Amino acid sequence: MPVYKNEEKGTWYTSFYYTDWQGNRKKKKKEGFKLKREAQDYEREFVKMYAGSCDMQFKSFVKIYLQDCKTRLKQTTYSGKVFLIESKISPYFGEMPLNAIVPADIRRWQNQLINDNRNYSQTYLKTVNNQFSAIFNFAVKYYNLRNNPVRICGSMGQKHADSMEFWTIDEFRKFVACVEDKPASKLIFELLFWTGIRSGELLALSLEDFDFENLTLSINKNYARLSTEDLILTPKTKKGKRVISISPFIAELVQNYVKLKYAYEPNERLFEVTKFYIAHEIKRGCKLSGVKKIRVHDLRHSHASLLIELGYSPLLVSERLGHENIETTLRTYSHLYPNKQKDLAEKLQKLYHLDE
Template structure:
């Protein structure tokens, strides 16, 4: 990632996201879309290309196989951004339940149709509305993807797992994009080495006392 893009990256904490979602949940489609984006880290184009058949409620997974774009007022379903973008993302139970609730309220929906028949413009409009109403700092829709990545980093998941979940072409992309979110890792290494050394010395002393 270029430095200018890394500098412009912003993300929300879970607390900030919850404040935001409370401000837009008056529209069910907004609530569902933003929750999927935040809790899965998929791209907005991937979200807007989803059909009901992409969800596996039994295994709690979401299959990413296509990408949505709008060109000259025409809806297009395209191949994913990169080959690695085709992936299966695990999702929590509450997202499965939320999607089922959303689908139950759709009228004459066919499983092969786009589940969220809206646009990236709508998502950005709703993002602006929610930020203004909730008072949380304004970020881009794409920054929800960064928010998910930062959450996984905070939870201690490996860069390899995060790379696979986000559909990055290689792990270097993940490391280059989010390396600045690991500010205290070096000190953690030295601290753990210190504790390990102290523990080994203590064990040696205990062993010597036996003789």
């Protein structure tokens, strides 16, 4: 594995041939290495990566994995995946050969995260672990890695939070009265609480999404901010694209808000703010009103709990929230539905004795 010295610059470089994934023979040159060993290591790792050898370094395989993900995921999803891998996984395993990572290594990594003084939530730990497992699943399926050591080791964290925070109508009214000094904030929280839409769906709304005659709201896009760029994307799930009914008071609130704007361009975003703004405003409103602190997403839970309290079925709640399937709704909110087992048994008893 010869490498060469650039006498003029006092650095090393490597120049070699390799075969790409299509079977084409190509030449690769890389300059600027301070040490001969660094140039040799680069060439060795590069060849392993393109040969698909499982003894390549974990960080090299991550490049292959992310390259595949980039063509299949939304920009925001991809960006989140990159951040999670680079911040929580690669610092620990980056230099290790992929096929040398064993369950004991993963167990130590899990314990380190579990005991971290940043006190990560159980759902976050689960997400990180799932991402790590996905990388090895990819290696097993496409690069002949013998097994997935994360799966052998077992999971950490849990899929759903132990408790769910939400506001009652009285708590919401106390809160919203304290943010009505900002018309945009008031309408944002009214919509989130009374419709149950996601904050990204709300921030993508334009006036054209409202049908004031038929009292409906079309959810057909999602807002996200990546670096400094505002993005309008497709809904989070297939069922996320939906039309929901709105009450007359919601229609009136929206129309009154639009009147306050001196100009409005067709298909312009109704709220030209970010998720950071909404998070700041919910903290401000909680502090002023004295109601318990909840997350912005908990307003969605508040709407769902209100519908359940009013007696609406899981199917209707699922359709209104845009869940991918009713199982998601039941798994998330089943504990809020009253236990009707006793009532069911009593009704069957009455039916049994109906002819007596």
